[in-house]
Amino acid sequence: MSLSNKQQGVIKGMGSAMLMSIVVISAAILYDPFHYSNISQISQKLAVLGLSLVLPTLFLIASIGRLAKYRFLVQKILMGVDYHLRQLKLLCYKVYCKIP
Numbered sequence: 001m002s003l004s005n006k007q008q009g010v011i012k013g014m015g016s017a018m019l020m021s022i023v024v025i026s027a028a029i030l031y032d033p034f035h036y037s038n039i040s041q042i043s044q045k046l047a048v049l050g051l052s053l054v055l056p057t058l059f060l061i062a063s064i065g066r067l068a069k070y071r072f073l074v075q076k077i078l079m080g081v082d083y084h085l086r087q088l089k090l091l092c093y094k095v096y097c098k099i100p
Contacts, residue, residue: 003011039045 036048039048
């Protein structure tokens with residue numbers, strides 16, 4: 001199976017993003033730049049956890065919002081599979097009966 005240029009570009013981008021995230025996470029684990037290993041209280045650890053989840057949550061909300069906007073504003077997607085099946089049956093009927 002050969003990939004198109006766009007697909008190859010997407011795969012290269014995904015690979016470089018994955019490599020970059022592995023390097024950044026590894027560096028954060030090894031060097032501990034904010035000295036989180038010195039935190040001993042559970043409340044402080046939970047505060048760090050909560051703050052670290054804010055940015056991924058915002059990105060997830062934005063991506064779901066964009067997907068929902070596209071899904072509900074495009075009429076063909078909104079009509080679903082039934083619409084496409086009806087269109088296919090109509091096309092087959094036109095071809096079979098030679099209706100222009």
